[in-house]
Amino acid sequence: MPHTTARRARRRGPRKFSSRDLAVIGVLLGIPVLLDLTLIWGPTLASIGLSFTSWDGIGDIHWVGVDNYRTLFTDYPPFWPAARNNLLWLAFLGFVATPFGLLLAVLLDKGVRFSRFYQSTLYMPVVLSLAIVGFIAQLVFSRDQGVLNAIIGNTDDPVDWLGDPDLNIWVVLLAAAWRHTGYVMILYLAGLKSVDPSLKEAAALDGANERQTFFRVVLPTLRPVNVIVGVITVIEALRAFDIVYAINHGRNGLELLSVLVTDNIIGEASRIGFGSAIAVVLLTVSLGFIVTYLVQELRGEKKR
Template sequence: MRGSRSVPSKAAGRAGRRGPRRFTRRDTIVLGVLLGIPVLLEAVIVWGPTLASIGLSFTSWDGIGDIQWVGGKNYESLVDNYPAFWPAVRHNLLWIAFLGLVATPFGLLLAVLIDRGVRFSRFYQSVLYMPVVLSLAVVGFMAQLLLGTDQGVINTALGNESDPIDWLGNSDLNIWMMMIAASWRHTGYVMILYLAGLKSVDPALKEAAAIDGANTRQTFFRVVFPTLRPVNVIVGVITVIEALRAFDIVYAVNKGRNGLELLSVLITDNIIGEASRIGFGSAIAVVLLTVSLGFIVTFLVQELRGARDR
């Protein structure tokens, strides 16, 4: 019996003294392939064009002739002599505000209602998530069918066949209609993210809050919502990205003109349009990159500071 006891102890001692496992040549090759391919693809697809755009933004190039260095003239012309630039900036900022202050809270509200176990919750969840599978271009075509002046559903329902409201042609209305259409898709995405976060909240926290006398509203804002901080970070970043990359929905309606100017549309018009001003279009792309990074980095820093202070 003593001998049998000493064998495991010796084996355990040898296991404790055993150093870290060394990778074989095969392991190194496998790790190199698994890590190298994604890094290479990201460098080629993401960072390569990004750095190229930054460099080209200081040049004048039509895509065929020689590249000429112009310094900051593209940015000066963009700010001072390009009438569509500032309306596009305002529209992008308005898009961020609308998705962040209207669509995102509405998606959170839907998630809370479904999480409480209302009847037919599975049906509601499926119906509200369905728009997420549609591209914004399809949403734009659907908006044309609903809001068009020629037998549009909305004008027909309002009885305005003889004098229809130009929802898409009126520059004072079309930007709001497009943001509502984009919010229809964005709300379902936000709802699913928050619903997943609500399912992971410990029920004991709610029970403890109820015992302390907190009502439903106090329980949500003081107990449940603070625990959703990781989801808030994801939703905030996605909202900014969705707002700044909006392109196909306005391009499908009127090619992003007449009140629907966005920075993404200006980039496309200048780079692949008839003008082929690649350097100038790259300058707009750098502005869009700077705005997006400014929002996302600021939001992430604030959330990380809040998580560290807790």
């Protein structure tokens, strides 16, 4: 009997990894970590370092300290319009496109007829890149050959939807929201499908109407989805580039920080140090929004 107990204890002890197991674990973990360090953190740290230098990509690298940032904030006219447009993207996607995607998810979750068709149709723009969405926007909103002006029928004095800096930013935001809404809808729809129906039944027994049930019972249970949607919205808003570049290379009212980074690093000027400074500012703003949002969500989760 004691021998049997000892034998069982040995069986239940921690399993030792063989050299082959360690090799497999090392490969499975090592390759992703190596790729992450090489493709993400390596260029990020290099950009931070280069932002304090002056370099054209060919000659010697000269240390200039914070001169790039001083020039960026005080003597670079495109910077502030681009920063304002990025914040406008964030506000529009966060307060217009995201709630609309949640509304569509709630409506589809009720089991309306042809819900599968609606889901597929609304999700279809998500499979398109923003560059393709930009080309579609050109076909619809072009001044001379656009579908919208043809429908309006104002051929004598057509509206320049993409050329007027007072209009084009809103047109592009609508096009970007068209894609973003479908993404948000699918995420929230998956979250709504996982909500326990007994919670809704209990709220109904307590006398709560449909609106009260959603905001007091259903929405709090979607906190993990809210975190994902919030982070995705911030990333989509601050990394926007291809749609405005496909329309007019990010000029004439469509300036974005990502476009300024590209123009300075791979443009004719080849101001790699200065472009890196813009990239660092964009990185700082992105991390600021994301970290603040995640900290608030985690604090709210602890209080529950």
